[in-house]
Amino acid sequence: AQRVTQPEKLLSVFKGAPVELKCNYSYSGSPELFWYVQYSRQRLQLLLRHISRESIKGFTADLNKGETSFHLKKPFAQEEDSAMYYCAPRAELIQGAQKLVFGQGTRLTINP
Amino acid sequence: KAGVTQTPRYLIKTRGQQVTLSCSPISGHRSVSWYQQTPGQGLQFLFEYFSETQRNKGNFPGRFSGRQFSNSRSEMNVSTLELGDSALYLCASSLAGRGGSYNEQFFGPGTRLTVL
Numbered sequence: 001a002q003r004v005t006q007p008e009k010l011l012s013v014f015k016g017a018p019v020e021l022k023c024n025y026s027y028s029g030s031p032e033l034f035w036y037v038q039y040s041r042q043r044l045q046l047l048l049r050h051i052s053r054e055s056i057k058g059f060t061a062d063l064n065k066g067e068t069s070f071h072l073k074k075p076f077a078q079e080e081d082s083a084m085y086y087c088a089p090r091a092e093l094i095q096g097a098q099k100l101v102f103g104q105g106t107r108l109t110i111n112p
Numbered sequence: 113k114a115g116v117t118q119t120p121r122y123l124i125k126t127r128g129q130q131v132t133l134s135c136s137p138i139s140g141h142r143s144v145s146w147y148q149q150t151p152g153q154g155l156q157f158l159f160e161y162f163s164e165t166q167r168n169k170g171n172f173p174g175r176f177s178g179r180q181f182s183n184s185r186s187e188m189n190v191s192t193l194e195l196g197d198s199a200l201y202l203c204a205s206s207l208a209g210r211g212g213s214y215n216e217q218f219f220g221p222g223t224r225l226t227v228l
Contacts, residue, residue, distance in 0.1 A: 043115070044202065044219040086155065091168075098143050098208045098217060099168045102155035 002027050002091045006103035013077050014111050021072040021106045023061075023087030032090040033070045034100065035061055039083045047085070048072070057081070077110045084108075114138065116205050116220035124226045130191040133223045137184050137205030143167075144186040145217060146178060149200040158201075161186050162208065190225075198227045 003026040013019050025031060037047040048056050050063045050070060061072045070087060084107050088100040117136045125131050137144050145168075146158040157170040161180035178188040184205070190197055204217035 043221055044204075046216050049216075091157070098145055098160055098204075098206055098215065099157050099170070100145075100217070101157065102147075104154045 002031075002089050002101045004087050004089055004101055004103040006085075006087055006106050008106045009104065010107050010109070012109045012111060015079055016076050019074050019077045019081070019108065019110075021085050021087075021108065023070045023072065023103060025068050025070060025087070025089050027068070027089055031063070031065075033061075033063060034088045034090070035059070035070075035072050036086040036088055036100075036102070037083050038086070039080075044086070079110045079112060082108060082110045116203055116218050118201075118203050118220040118223050120223060121221065122224045122226075124228065125193050126228050127193055127195060129193050130189065131193060131225060132187055132189045133201055133203075133225070135186045135188075135203030135205075135220060137186070137203075138218055141205035141207055141218070142184050143206045143208035143215070143217075144180055144184065145204045145206075146186070146188050147202045147204065148172075149202055149222070150198075155202070158188065193227045195227050198225060200224050 005024045033050045035047040038044045048061050059074045063070050084105050086105045087103040091099040091101050119134045143162045145160040147155050149155045159178050160168040164180045175191045180186045200222040202222045203220045206215040206217045208215040
């Protein structure tokens, strides 16, 4: 079964500092991994998917199959990055299924 | 395009009662998934519906059920409510078809259920 671990429940960094949110997963087959974000009083929304390898709002995430990790990184944190971040591998039980397995989440706080 | 809407936004029930929550997906989206969010367990998948059929199910007791209508709107029902069912219930819709690729899920604001 797919499992995901986000070891840090809370993470606090200063504005301008680098930030890294950790995510480790267990997965059978080829994983599809995502980062979702929830800003204060907003809906949960997709931030990144590993397939696209793009940078969104300055964040990047590299899939490391050897370490089974998908850490989210940003070189210079900004105050608007304060939010709850969830790592979520896709659980592909049957073709087309959209089930996501969410980690417990990391609350990121950027201090001014 | 209007986003995913969920009704009601807040609900208070007592133990033993049953409750029905509603979700209207984004127009054109045929897949609707439900998640339960609690402080202790985080976000947990309940089930997914596609074309009125349950395509996937999480590890929840049979008290949790759902359905999807021909217009893709979905409802979930919880019978014989327990205190532990207090949670934020999130609905998400996507363009997902029968193929294997993942399509971005768009989440609703959630329904906050409190069981007393």
